[in-house]
Amino acid sequence: MGQRGAESEVEIVVDGQRQRVAPGITVAAALFNLGISALRRSVSGESRGPVCGMGVCFECRVTIDSRPHQRACMVAVVDGMHIHTASDS
Amino acid sequence: MTGEYFTTGEYAGTDAEVVVADVAVIGAGPAGIAAAASAAERGLRVALLDRGLESGGQIWRHINGVAIPRVAQQWLARLDKSGAQILRRTSVVDVSVDVAGFEILAESSGRALHIRVTNIILATGAREMFIPFDGWTLPGVMGIGGAQALLKSGGSFAGKRVVIAGSGPLMLPVAAALAESGARLVLVAEQAKRSAVARFAAGLWRTPSTLMQAARYRARFMSSSYSTGTWVTAAHGSDRLESVTVTNGRRTWRETADVLCTGYGLIPNVELARLIGCETRDGAVVVDDDQRTTIANVQAVGEVTGIGGAPLSLIEGEIAGLTVGSRLSVPLPLLRRRATFEAAARRMFDVFAPRAELRALPTPTTIVCRCEDVTYGVVQDAVCARQAKLHTRAGMGPCQGRTCMPGLEFLLAWHSDTVRPPIEPALVSILSSEVAKNAPSSFLSNSCVGDVYQ
Numbered sequence: 001m002g003q004r005g006a007e008s009e010v011e012i013v014v015d016g017q018r019q020r021v022a023p024g025i026t027v028a029a030a031l032f033n034l035g036i037s038a039l040r041r042s043v044s045g046e047s048r049g050p051v052c053g054m055g056v057c058f059e060c061r062v063t064i065d066s067r068p069h070q071r072a073c074m075v076a077v078v079d080g081m082h083i084h085t086a087s088d089s
Numbered sequence: 090m091t092g093e094y095f096t097t098g099e100y101a102g103t104d105a106e107v108v109v110a111d112v113a114v115i116g117a118g119p120a121g122i123a124a125a126a127s128a129a130e131r132g133l134r135v136a137l138l139d140r141g142l143e144s145g146g147q148i149w150r151h152i153n154g155v156a157i158p159r160v161a162q163q164w165l166a167r168l169d170k171s172g173a174q175i176l177r178r179t180s181v182v183d184v185s186v187d188v189a190g191f192e193i194l195a196e197s198s199g200r201a202l203h204i205r206v207t208n209i210i211l212a213t214g215a216r217e218m219f220i221p222f223d224g225w226t227l228p229g230v231m232g233i234g235g236a237q238a239l240l241k242s243g244g245s246f247a248g249k250r251v252v253i254a255g256s257g258p259l260m261l262p263v264a265a266a267l268a269e270s271g272a273r274l275v276l277v278a279e280q281a282k283r284s285a286v287a288r289f290a291a292g293l294w295r296t297p298s299t300l301m302q303a304a305r306y307r308a309r310f311m312s313s314s315y316s317t318g319t320w321v322t323a324a325h326g327s328d329r330l331e332s333v334t335v336t337n338g339r340r341t342w343r344e345t346a347d348v349l350c351t352g353y354g355l356i357p358n359v360e361l362a363r364l365i366g367c368e369t370r371d372g373a374v375v376v377d378d379d380q381r382t383t384i385a386n387v388q389a390v391g392e393v394t395g396i397g398g399a400p401l402s403l404i405e406g407e408i409a410g411l412t413v414g415s416r417l418s419v420p421l422p423l424l425r426r427r428a429t430f431e432a433a434a435r436r437m438f439d440v441f442a443p444r445a446e447l448r449a450l451p452t453p454t455t456i457v458c459r460c461e462d463v464t465y466g467v468v469q470d471a472v473c474a475r476q477a478k479l480h481t482r483a484g485m486g487p488c489q490g491r492t493c494m495p496g497l498e499f500l501l502a503w504h505s506d507t508v509r510p511p512i513e514p515a516l517v518s519i520l521s522s523e524v525a526k527n528a529p530s531s532f533l534s535n536s537c538v539g540d541v542y543q
């Protein structure tokens with residue numbers, strides 16, 4: 001996404017931190033590019049990240065704009081979006 | 090099909106939307122796109138549903154600005170002109186049958202959508218098969234197709250140390266795409282024997298365009314190491330992947346890695362077909378020459394009828410689009426092309442059967458069901474998938490067993506369990522939004538579709 005100009009980027013808030021990311025990419029891609037690998041905690045407390053990338057495995061669930069259990073691989077980033085992951089300590 | 094979730098008997102007062110059409114095409118990959126376009130061109134009212142953000146399925150899905158192949162552009166343009174209504178971000182969770190036809194229940198951006206149709210074309214595609222091993226739940230371990238999807242949806246692998254380990258033709262294009270995007274491919278490990286892969290390569294001569302493609306893929310990651318008869322036995326890391334253990338049966342070693350892409354081939358997404366009652370054989374939906382399933386007015390096209398690649402999916406889609414709701418006969422050249430590609434597909438996929446050693450991958454403490462964190466030791470004694478689900482909750486989480494069950498069926502020689510609705514987790518409000526038989530229904534139109542997205 002390096003070829004895109006900074007002016008076309010969108011600003012999202014991830015675990016309380018403002019981040020600028022490429023427009024149109026999925027939330028899973030944005031978090032991957034930001035180096036955030038633990039998206040959710042499993043029932044026994046393990047960190048989990050995306051597996052299938054196609055909406056099947058439900059391992060990429062995060063909270064988006066206060067809605068829990070959203071699949072990060074199935075949602076595109078939007079300017080002003082708030083995302084909460086399991087990496088937030 | 091049981092209707093078990095439709096308990097209210099009358100309009101439940103939700104903001105459910107109703108769409109009425111002649112044909113619902115479920116899945117907007119190459120197969121579904123071809124089916125929807127061909128049917129709509131005949132003047133039928135067609136609704137094309139897909140849970141994804143964009144039409145295109147596994148191979149043509151793209152984000153703005155990323156080039157897609159010419160054939161994809163042509164089909165998407167044809168779809169655009171055809172008049173088919175495209176419902177994106179729409180997951181089908183249940184289908185029921187009555188005298189008037191089918192009622193499809195879908196979740197569309199958090200709202201219930203009821204689609205009433207007389208014909209269904211299933212184009213639900215395929216997913217990857219995973220075999221669990223120690224550490225496969227660490228962040229950084231993902232599917233081979235998962236990595237491809239992440240890349241296509243804007244993920245950057247530049248500078249990352251990547252190991253690709255698994256089986257099947259999917260490894261080559263993904264390795265090439267990752268290498269091209271700047272990933273450092275540490276190892277590409279194919280579990281199949283060298284002789285099997287050679288047989289596969291020889292078979293490619295019969296389908297020249299595929300051969301050219303494979304050769305190009307190979308050339309693009311030539312500098313990295315490609316090994317046959319090699320597989321990953323464990324992944325290590327504290328809170329994310331740090332390294333993997335690799336073996337070729339004689340020697341075992343470690344490789345440092347940021348990302349491990351793993352997967353053992355593709356399996357058809359037959360859950361919806363089985364829910365409707367369509368017969369399946371060897372994990373694929375059984376269809377006749379017109380792509381009709383064993384259930385009246387339900388056709389199936391593409392990977393859900395057996396793994397065969399995008400060109401075959403397109404032909405099958407076109408055939409279903411031409412024959413849906415009619416007895417039109419399929420043009421002979423189309424039938425001949427389907428036969429050619431089918432033969433090629435069978436040769437392609439036979440050689441990649443997982444080797445017996447892979448049955449020893451999981452240990453008793455390996456998590457097999459990622460949704461419920463059920464270990465292999467706990468499910469091992471169950472005699473079938475049904476028993477495991479009832480006694481251990483394996484396969485009962487949000488993914489409904491779609492991630493773990495195919496692997497467990499391979500490891501423990503289980504038969505598939507029966508399918509119950511909802512096939513995907515859906516909001517309770519959606520599951521309880523039965524629309525009374527005489528509820529006002531809007532005809533499929535732009536305004537109705539627009540409403541759904543507000």
Ligand SMILES: Cc1cc2nc3c(=O)[nH]c(=O)nc-3n(C[C@H](O)[C@H](O)[C@H](O)COP(=O)(O)OP(=O)(O)OC[C@H]3O[C@@H](n4cnc5c(N)ncnc54)[C@H](O)[C@@H]3O)c2cc1C
Pocket residue numbers: 115116117118119120121138139140141145146147148149179180181182212213214215216217233234235237259262263355358361390391392393397398399400402512513
């Ligand atoms: C992970 C993966 C990666 C692949 N990579 C390659 C590659 O690099 N090169 C190559 O030549 N081939 C590849 N293939 C094979 C290729 O995708 C297929 O041959 C081709 O896309 C034809 O598939 P299709 O139209 O039958 O299904 P697909 O393209 O898989 O499309 C099926 C669609 O159905 C939708 N769907 C499924 N269930 C539901 C539901 N309940 N509700 C709503 N929508 C639903 C899915 O979202 C999907 O978009 C890949 C396949 C997979 C599974």
Ligand code: FES
Pocket residue numbers: 049050051052053054055056057058059060061071072073074
């Ligand atoms: S990565 Fe599997 S559902 Fe998102």
